[in-house]
Amino acid sequence: MDASSTDAPVPAAPYGTPETPRVAVRGEARLEVDPEIARIGITVGARGSDRRAALEDLTRRNAAVLDLARSFGEAVEKLETGAFSITPELTRRGKGERVRTYHGKVYVIAELADFTALGELTTRLGDLEMTRVDGPWWKLRPDSPAHGEARRQAVLEAVQRAREYAGALGARLSALVELADLGAENGGAYAMARPAAPMPFSASAELAGAPPALDLEPQRQTVYAQVNARFTMTPPAL
Structure with a gap:
């Protein structure tokens, strides 16, 4: 037998040994947190028997929507x-x-972090001519601290579970072997609850004065984290 085969490392047993048993657990955490961003969809429409006139109306109404949204400054x-x-x-x-009429549409998306401004902007947009507003849809930022807090709590729960299993056998944890992230956030890049039901608005520009601002209650978001952890422990007292 050559030296290379003699010095080859011996792979660890996948399920531990009587001297160093392994314990595998799953840690989970679910947090309910306030949203950080609200998203609304704005549909601007125009119609007419003349193509150029329909385009001009659509351009004018789209500009009115953009100007109104920009007037809210950093809130948007x-x-x-x-x-x-x-x-x-x-x-x-x-x-x-033969063309009977032309239908024109522009879809604009706006995101706000100032929920006080959101209520006013939503109703003022809905008061514009041939304008529909859908939303809001609430969400967290991709780098929200809530994601990290959920992962931290999932790890703590995994450690606590492993300690309880080891303690039930009269043993204690000795080392962490593996910690596997199973996808901490729910819903891809954003941890989101189900979208709120759309709120369509369609109002005539002939209404006098600005409409009252809607009082919108933010929908709390669910953040979910899950990890698998493997530990070694001291021999149990059986």
Whole structure:
């Protein structure tokens, strides 16, 4: 037998040994926290028998929405156009393809962290001509401390469970062998509860004065973390 085979490390037993038993546990944590961001969707519409006129109306109304959102300053953290469309509607009668009217739409997305401004912006947007508002949808920031706190609590629970199992056998934990993250956040990059039901608004610009601001109650978010942990422990007193 050569020296290389003699010095080869012996792999550890996957389930431990009588001298160094292993204990495997799962730690979980679920937190209910206040949201940090609210997201609303704004749909601006226009229609008319003349394509150019419909586009001009859509451009004017879209500019009014953007100007209103920007007037709230830093309260609106993100403002972006999600989609634009101009669609001809054909007549149902006749042999030829004749356009009856044109439908134009622009979809704008806004995110706010100031929930006081959110209520005012939502109603003022809904008061604009041919404008619909959906939302709000509440969420946490990707770097929210709530994610880290949930993971920390999941690890603490795993350690506590392992100690209880070892204690039930008259043993104690001696070393951590493995700690595996199973996906700490629920819902991908954002830990989110289910979206709130959309609140559509459609109002005429002929209304006098500004509408009263909505009193919106933020929907609490659920943050979930889960880990698997393996420890070695001292021989049990059986």
